[in-house]
Amino acid sequence: MKINYIEINQPIGSFYLGKANSDDLLKYFFVNRREQNVGIQRNTSQKRIEEISLYCQDPDATFPTPIIIAVDSSKVNIDPENNTIQTTDSNKIFEVIDGQHRMEGIKLAKERFGFSCELVVILMFDLTEEEKGYVFSTINSNQAKVDKSLIYDLFELSQKRSPLKTSHYIARSLNSDIESPFYNRLKMLGRRSQGSETLSQGSFVHGLVALISKNPQRDMISIKRDEALVEDSSLPFRSYFIENKDEVILKIMSNYFNAVKSSFPNEWESSDFILAKTTGYLGLMKAFPVFYNEGLSIGSLTEKFFEEIFRKVKSCLDEKRIILNSTHFPSGAAGQNKLRDVFVQNFKSYRDEIVEKVMKNK
């Protein structure tokens, strides 16, 4: 394989920018792994490799940043006249310093559906182990971690529908509508700006998208490829999403949390309680499918219906002296699940009574 290169001079020395076909690159690359105690790479994360392989199915897939490769110059022919680098045999001579997940992911995508594309590569010659480590750590420490909320916000820019885009739209709508229970309550872009925010956009979207899709990325790709999404009755909002009825999801969310707000006025407004924070929100979202299915079967998903449930649950909590604070409901999944269970169990104990009341008022 032959690579046309451009020489780049920087303080560390000269390196070479070029392009290579992924099929060619796959033949020559290897990764020096940490377990062997000499390499500088972290263990490959199977999860990331899977994600990248899935991403290769995206019609808009792009790998704009270079794969950084260390090469022993004695193993290739360099032609400075024509600015080309030619490999001499098919040994594994390209050590990937940055981009191991992309390489492994593309490899998997090639095996699964014959994926290939051109890649940007940077070749660095005759680096010592120290230099490899230095390059690797420089790249990875300078790559600032991107906040999840920011990633969700970027979905606004995408043209096609996707579970994340819909969730993001609902987050924005509920945050900006005065009538909404989440008015000025969401930390958009993960930051507090008004002082009244109690929940990050990222968490809100996370909880909502979980009721639309079990694999949002796959759904997004399916939509781009004009493939029909598969229904899943365990996900309350999925069929609305598939039928493009985002405003129905918005309305139900609004009803549900307006009912929370009016049934637990103190808890919703005060930061002494976890109800309007991550724990409360995600706990309520986890409990939602139970209430939703009940509402569906009696044909009522109104604010009144949810209110009947919460009124009853609240009186049960008061009776048992369970306070919705962080002592009873610790942060993390444990507290969320406890909240879900407390709500669901108390609802189930009085299900018939609640249903009867709702039917009578209809």
Next chain:
DNA sequence: ACGCAGTGTTTCAGGCCCTC
């Protein structure tokens, strides 16, 4: 106004358990 310590939030990796 500033730094510090304690508390809360968010994300992630790894382990457990269930299902097929």
Next chain:
DNA sequence: GAGGGCCTGAAACACTGCGT
């Protein structure tokens, strides 16, 4: 026994309230 989903705890980070 493989794979997926769920749960937990650790770690990083942000926020709050306090003392200076």
